[in-house]
Amino acid sequence: MLEIGLNHYLVLAAIIFCAGVFSMVSKRNAIGVLIGVELVLNAVNINFVAFGKYSGGNTSIDAQVIALFVIVLAAAEAAVAVAICTNYYRNLNTIDIDRGDAVSG
């Protein structure tokens, strides 16, 4: 157990991932959901980097570049999401994401 391997990181990433999913599911605040998304992305990033380190060869570079892209995309996503949230709030006068169910079947 002291020897830290790939699996340790993967398990940690799984925990964070599931926490993110739970956050997405259980938060009614749109920002809360967004936070859940950030958690999920982080978990994925951990996985990338861990795989990159423990797989050997040049995968480390690939992994880090992809992780870098993910971070950038996450930032971009966050920017758009926050803009959407403000718009949402302006239109519905609330940030309760459950209120935005106009497309319900």
Next chain:
Amino acid sequence: MSWYEQFLVAGTVVPLIGFAFLVFFGHRLGKPLSGWFTVLVMGTSCVLATCVLFSWHGLSPADRAELTAAAVSNQFYWADMGSVPIKIGVKLDSLTVIMFFMVTFIATWIFVFSVGYMAGHSDEIDGQSKYHRFFTYLCMFAFSMLGLVISSNLLFLFIFWELVGLCSYLLIGFYFDKKFASNAAMKAFITNRVGDFGFLFGLMMVFFFLGTLDLDQAAANFRQQYASSTGLFAIGYSIDLFGWQVSGMTLATLMGVGLFCGAMGKSAQFPLHVWLPDAMAGPTPVSALIHAATMVAAGVYLVARIFRLLTPDAQMVVAVIGCITLTMTALIAIVQTDIKKVLAYSTLSQLGYMIFGLGVGAWTAALFHLMTHAFFKAMMFLGSGQVIEGCHHEQEITKMGGLHKKMPVTCWTFFIGVLAIAGTGIPWTGPGIGGFYSKDEILAAALMRTDHWPPEAEHHAKAAPSDEELESGLSYRLASDSPEHGATDTSAGHDSQPKSEQAHGPSELDHAAAHHVDQAALVARATDSEHPTSPLPKWLFWFPIAIAYVTPFYMMRLWWLTFMGKPRDQHVYDHAHESKLMYVPLVALAVGTFFCSYWVFRPLLADAASAATDATMVVAIDGHAHDADHAVGLMLHHDVHRDLVPIVGFAFLIGFGVAWAIYRNGLELATRISSMPGIAFMHRALRERLYIDQVYDFVLVMGCRGFSRLCSVFDAWVVDMVALLCAALVRRIAAFSGWVLDARGVDGVVNGVASLTKYAGNAVRQPQTGRVRNYVLFAAGSAAVVLLLILAGSGAWSAVVGWIGL
């Protein structure tokens, strides 16, 4: 095509064009104009017919025969009926020519009369004028009648026959808003259907046995079959008809009788005569044209045309029917008080004379009577129309009287008609008028058939035909007037014509000089040795003779009560007047009566007779031996007429005298006589038209109704019951299938599918909340489940367990 045929066809087609024009533009022409248009059309036809008549009259018999033969070759091939070619053609002979002239001439003057007659009649129905319709029908009738006359083919004759029937129906029912008129129209039409059924039956037999519908061809085939004992006359030939073995001879008789049935309907012979008196419901010009002069004569014309297809038995039937009709209707005419009804019954009686004449073989005489009768009866009908119109639509002669002062032209033209129908003439010497020639000639032929028959017996010695010819079994002609003429084999047909003409040369001189008894010009044919024709029963002679006394009586009664004596109804008398438009035709027809009695008609008929009666078996007595140029009307009174004079020569005087004696002072004496015991009974029976209508009503109408009631009961109880049972059964089945199969089964499936879809939709809809969180939940859950399933399948759990176990 000779110009004769062209003129005849043109004269026939012109009224058709007029008809078509009136159909489309009649209502625009309006009230007097469409009438005059019709007169113009008919006048054109009449001019054509006149040209043809006089030109034809000027031809020699040989030329006529040539033209007749040419007309046959000009027939237009129309269609094949089975294997039999049907040809349209003009039957060009003397009979056609004079019939054509008669129809067009009378029709023209009646159309003129109609213009005057209809002017005074209200013709509005539902606010629309029927005026032009009347003339449209008349045009159609003229076309049909002329087509009937010129048809050379029985099929076309039948077609035109039906067309005139239709026109008659339409015109009788012209005032169809009146119940009696529409009923009369129906009665006429239905009664004619009965006759036409027989006609059609006869046509089929002609078609079947003779293999053609052409008049001449049928006669030739008939004759050929008889001569060679083939076909219908093959030895031992018989047909199984509903279990009876019907021999060829009987079939031939039936064929003739069937064809005669058509004539019975159209010419209103007993027992189908009932429609004609009712047909007087039509406008009076119609009565004059159709129901006195032309259409009803079509039956006689038909019999004359099919004369060569008759057998002695069939001829006997014709004679008996004619005799019954002429007797019965003349008696009924005595007691009628409606001016048109009297004329109608008199028409029936005269038609009976014609049919009777054909039956006894007096072909020429019957048709001659047809011609004279057409003229004077049309004239009298028009006179009655004038009277009715003048007297404010009063038809009862009991309310008239003394009208001669108010309408002199009508009165005296009518009187000419009375004289003509009564057969007035100076006995032994002539001259006479109308019936004096035509009717007496029929009677003479009847006398011949009853008392001087068979002629061979008397003339055998004189004529002395070779035994060879007698034994050959062929028909032969006995020219009794000239011993040197001898017997000529008729199978030679037209070829013998010039020879006999030649032979007549010397006999003519003889005739003019010596009034030879045998100049009766009796040509008896077809006295086949195997089928000898026996003399007629006596009553067939004496009934027509008796009626010859009755005819002047009822005509004088009619005339006297109408025009003479004191006015019995002042209102009618005051109102009476006559109009020029209506009495000019009367004068024209009176002139026509004289004309046809003396000139052209009789010789032309005599000319036609030899070919038209060139029969196989039938007995024909005609004036053939009379030269065509000989003064008409003089042919009989020197011989047979002389024999007749004691019997019937003064009939008109006696009839007139009795009528005058009874009705001289009005109706009192007549009423007294009619109420005398014995006579009262007869009087009532005659007034009721011998109860024939009642019998028909009882037997046919009531029978029909009873049968229909029976049918209705059957319908209501049996058919309906079956139907109801079926319906109930079906309803049960339907209910079963509806509730069990349809509602539960089919509907169940359909509804099931529908609700399944609905539930599925609802179920699928539920996750579609529109909430992002839920979508994430589902996505994650699904991913988890999928992953778990994959893992469960790959046995990865052991590794998990192993790792945790570390």
Next chain:
Amino acid sequence: MGANGETVTVLKPQLKLILAAVIACMAMTAAPRVAMASGGGGLDEGGFVSDVLGGSHPLFEAVGFYLFGGLAAFSAIAICFTKDVVRMAIWLFATLGAVAILYFLLTAYFLGVIQIIVYAGGTLVLLIFGVMLTTKSPSMQFAVSKIGLAAGGVVSLLLFAALMGLVLGTDWQRGEPTGSIPVATLGRDLLTTYLVPFEVISVLLLVVMIGAAYLARQERE
């Protein structure tokens, strides 16, 4: 409780302490790494710093992993059970920081630095701005139904179980753990091998900038 079911709380003092500790740790661990990664020659390979903080020493690596991994996991789970958005943001900050340290442990120094700069400095601030812009009160809450929570929990646990099964049940390809990668290498690769994605990302960022500005703008009546 407000009209929209929002409850307003205030930050607890303890949380402030935790936050401060995390920031301090991050600063302490990140500073030399940043210097090393950017400078390239500041810290020699195989030296103490690299041994201790580079994760080369197994003990240190284990301690670092368990400490910061635990922090990351804990704070991530804490986010789940926090109702206040602002607190969630703070816990997120802790997570992001811990993850950044994990990157260091994984010798992805540049990535760790980027994580801190972009996430902690940019994204998180953006989120907090979002919170501020979309609530009348910064500390409002929405009540979540028990069924929703239960369902979410079940699904998350299932997912976790599945992921665990996947992670542990798979025989991953193993190789010699690589050392740290120089920033220069990364930069060269970005502009050579990954040029197309790099440019696409650049365009995307431009689009996002414009899109976000468009979406967030105040609509004129």
